Amino acid sequence: MKRLLTALVLAAPAPVIAAPTLSMPPSAHATAEEVRPLESYAMPIGPWHDGKLPAIEVRGEVTRTAWRIREGDTTTLAVMNRLREQLVAEGFEILFECESEACGGFDFRYSTEILPEPDMHVDLGDFRYLAARRDAGATKDHFSLLVSRSADSAWVQMIRVGAPISDPTPLARARFTADDAAADPERSVTDTLVALGRVVLDDLEFASGTTSLRPGDYRSLAALAAYLNEDRARHVTLVGHTDADGPLEANVVISRKRAEAVRRALIDRFGVNPDQIATNGIGWLSPIASNMTEEGRARNRRVEALLTAPR
Structure with a gap:
């Protein structure tokens, strides 16, 4: 130490x-x-x-x-x-x-x-x-x-x-x-969120070239909604991310709109209180993988949920 x-x-x-x-x-x-x-x-x-x-x-x-x-x-x-x-x-x-x-x-x-x-x-x-x-x-x-x-x-x-x-x-x-360093792949979405303070909602799919969330049964959203609905004192911020293709300003707009699309799904499909969910988008400013490969760019195109304090 x-x-x-x-x-x-x-x-x-x-x-x-x-x-x-x-x-x-x-x-x-x-x-x-x-x-x-x-x-x-x-x-x-x-x-x-x-x-x-x-x-x-x-x-x-x-x-x-x-x-x-x-x-x-x-x-x-x-x-x-x-x-x-x-x-x-x-x-x-x-x-x-x-x-x-x-x-x-x-x-x-x-x-x-x-x-x-x-x-x-x-x-x-x-x-x-x-x-x-x-x-x-x-x-x-x-x-x-x-x-x-x-x-x-x-x-x-x-x-x-x-x-x-x-x-x-x-x-x-x-x-x-070790729990502070990395998420256990066997952890649930909410376990990872509680243990590490954030979690990638990695099963989300957006229509190509748009900010619309495709229809589907997303386990990550169901789990996150259940966590939030269990206690109205819990709050998260949804943060959208993109790969490094294109100018920052345009990617920030896309990332924010995708985070907002996820927020709308949590509210409309799962009945989460809107006051429990904030959104933001930071474009390609926070990559988790290399933007030099397609696999890396795909990982960087994501929405994360971060635990936040009530406002």
């Missing part, structure tokens, strides 16, 4: 505190680490709204770290949940958390501080953010997490602001397991 170790001793006398050390899965490796003795950081504490991103300016020692986790189908939800558990166990208060569109999507991503590629990667259709604070005597520890994905990896950015730190205190109270 790898741990994020951040430590710095300043020449000038200053109070020191224990810094969070987050347990990471074995396949994780740090892509960037930067420590500034005294700097400020505008930490987002709300979603982008009305042209603004709510943030608090915090000052102190600033540590910026990025990690790449090469574990196939590990979801942003699974990664964030494990890191969140560790922060809470260490006494951090969660100030704000959001995912993708609820954060503000494109506007949020480009209004907050993110380490550049190739150190950190952010998929506009699949990222999660968390801001936390911990009282540390006369000072406070502020901590932000940003988790996203690429085709073969999860990515984590951590920014910590506070007093100079002493020896790190492990937060290894939550373990990453």
